[in-house]
Amino acid sequence: MRFLLALCAFSLLPADLAAQEPTTPALRLLIVVRDADTQAPLAGANVAVGNELRTTNVDGRALFSDLAPGEQEIAAAFLGYTATDTTLVLSRSSRVTFLLPPEAVALDAINVEADKFNAARLQRSGFYERRDTRSGTFKTIEELEEAGAIRFSDIFRGVTGLRIESQFGQTRITSTRRRDCSPAVFFDGVAARGLAMQLDTVPLDGVLAVEIYKGPAEVPAEFSADINQTQCGAILVWTRAR
Template identity: 25%
Template sequence: MSETHLVGSVLRAGRLAGGACLCAMALASLAGAQEASAFGGIRGVIRDTTGQSLAGVQITIRGASLVAETDLDGRFELGKIRPGMLSLRFRRLGFRPDTVDLLVLGGTVVPLDVTLERLAVSLTPVVVRGRTELTGWRQGFYQRRESGGGHFFTREDIEKRNPSLMTDMFRMIPGVTIQPSQGIIRNQLRFRGQRGCAPLTWLDGSPLAAGEFDMDALSPGSIEAFEVYTGSTAPPRFAVAPGIGPRTCGVIVIWSREGQRRPRRPPPVSAASQIAKLVDERQIFTAAQVDVTARQDTTRPVKPIYPDALYDAHVSGSVMVEFIVAATGEVDSERISVVFASHPLFADAVRNALEHAMYVPAVRGGLPVHQVVQHEFVFVPDSSRRRRG
């Protein structure tokens, strides 16, 4: 065969192969389109009668094992549903269940809005009024922060910067110099050009040392808040330390965390589903199933801390959470489910407050028992204070 005939044969074979490939792609695309049009979907949002979006609502299809759950915005989506009439059931503890029948067509997504009716609430909502009810070191910290004169950092600030070392938090403070050293203290803090003079450091209200303290000996994760005074503006309480005397080289005041909070990992099954399953199995009870319902312990009230960013911006809001009060009065911190939240930071504040909270347990048949409760927390900013810039 000549070279010309050989090239022509190859070209013809290539065209045939290319045509076959295009046909195969077209058939695959057509099959995919037909498969997609063979199914439908449902996309919706679930609210209560006040218009509040509900999280953790379970959605099931009668006769099928498919289960979905609403997110924090009350939204859900079901895909690859065979066309036809369906019966959807919506369930959330604390709300009256509802069933909706609807027709799903192939190749379409059906929009759906559902409203669930709230059942009776046994617990009085907790109102967080700005920072008027703060106690302990937080009360003084935020009062000094409002007055100014220093630099103030909270847990939110530390997490936002995510420093490797504690001294990294000082790099952005005006008037602070970090001096590398070959000694035991690798990073020495100096304020306002005071090269040979170390600042006085306090931890939880007590002075740390007469000499210099190694700030990097503290883990950033162990600090809840800290204050820095680079000049002579330190409050009188911290300007002079017993046995040390006055210090003119600046002051650092550190407040440690009350118990290291465990990192939260998303469980394979949501807290709302776990709690509903425990109720179905009669391992825990609802308010309607006990003789005396669980309630707040007035001697140890739950007091969430108003999130700094929302407090400074005068943002109000509310959160309702669902959790288990054990027969001991302790809160099961592994199963705290958000029913609704106007802002995720409010939900985080309530979760943190509940980790070490105590309630008066429910009573059934004369004995304390586990009960699922839903408790609302309302955050109201202080209208008399100025907005921080």
């Protein structure tokens, strides 16, 4: 799916500070996230620069300060939109605008009961077959509700091999094997880069089922081939019809 990325450089440092010309100047990066179709700002979008995480404000903006010059990995994700990432060589304080296209959801039929459609969706996705034949942790919404899950991150509590980290109102899932490594996340079979850093933005009532694979050996080939982030496992999220 397409995405647009606009980059423009601007000075965020006062003139008197810029004139000092420090040996290794601290740079700033302003990230703006908008709807690619309407240009409306996306408030609450998840953005990352390296290992630093932010959530956009009501204007769809997030500011990163004290960045070192050089190559930076940046990413933006928002539920219902195509997540994306890119590499930026930062030489001065800059602004990046992500234009995220909405994800289209095609229903096979309109006049069907939601429960029947959801069961058929899981059947087509291969959820039941993988649950019967593969290693991994598989949970349906009924099982999550019985377990008392309230937030999306509650799904992963008690799952060996995963660590839940909460800091500054943000919840991140990482591997116990590598603290700086998060599982890849897929929504309805589509990779959502960077979403493991802020999973509690996902509404639990929209989840139909979840598959959790804790290492690369467990990840099904059709997903491990999609992106190169599955060395720390993968989380497959299937959403319910409304």
